[in-house]
Amino acid sequence: MLKHTAIAFIFSLVSTISLAQEAPQLNDAQIAHIAYTAGQIDVTAAKLALEKTEDPKVRSFAELMESDHSAVNEEALALVTRLNVTPEENAVSSSLAGQAVEAENRLRSLSGDEFDRAYVENEVAYHQAVNEALKSVLIPNAQNSELKSLLETGLALFQEHQTHAEHLLHEMK
């Protein structure tokens, strides 16, 4: 059952990525909106985990997700303000946000070890998908060099998060 929900989530993220790939040339305002939305989604998931988990390792992972993703988003906001760019909602960011609500509802219905495992599984899949989108779509399309550089640092950071989540999941097995 849990496996199914995780797999469904991965599939929907994969379709989001292909949506991004098909998108006719995303502009910087749209890329900024996608990156910011992706960060907020992980902060929200981390807050939920901090409410629900009793596992110290899951807790410290969630604390790190909350602090790292908030920090990157703060920097992203400062950057778009400086560049006078207004982040622009688009099909990819809306799709991400919609899926995040579904994922959150699923997670809310779980508790204990079931919750921990589902949260960490989602974190693995989510970071994997976001990293793939950064690598293949968002970074190559970004025009402004500061935005590109921020996304590149983000990718290095989120790859660390992915490895961390994979280790956690491995320990649960």
Add this chain to the structure above:
Amino acid sequence: MTMSLISRRTILALLAGMSFTPVFTVRAEAQLHVIEIDKMKFGAAPAGIHAGDTIIWKNADLVKHSATARDGSFDIDLPRKSQDSMIVKNTGTVDVYCRYHPGMIMTLVITP
């Protein structure tokens, strides 16, 4: 009287001897090294770090990091956009990593 004269001579002789054959050398000055962390990477390890030197760890990055010695000799927490310093104590090769993002690594070589 005689004794104290002899002992004074002995001491003078010893001091004279020491000045020609020093038993240890004192390094001129403890140095200051800065290692900057940015974009999820430690900066290059400075060359010529000696025990007694000071390292300033400067976190210029977006997120918090740590400079943590694998051998447990130091563990410095670095909030984003902050810096902290330490005096190098142990000598040898020290592997350093970030506790929060363990893929970030560097190696310090510290000589006496």
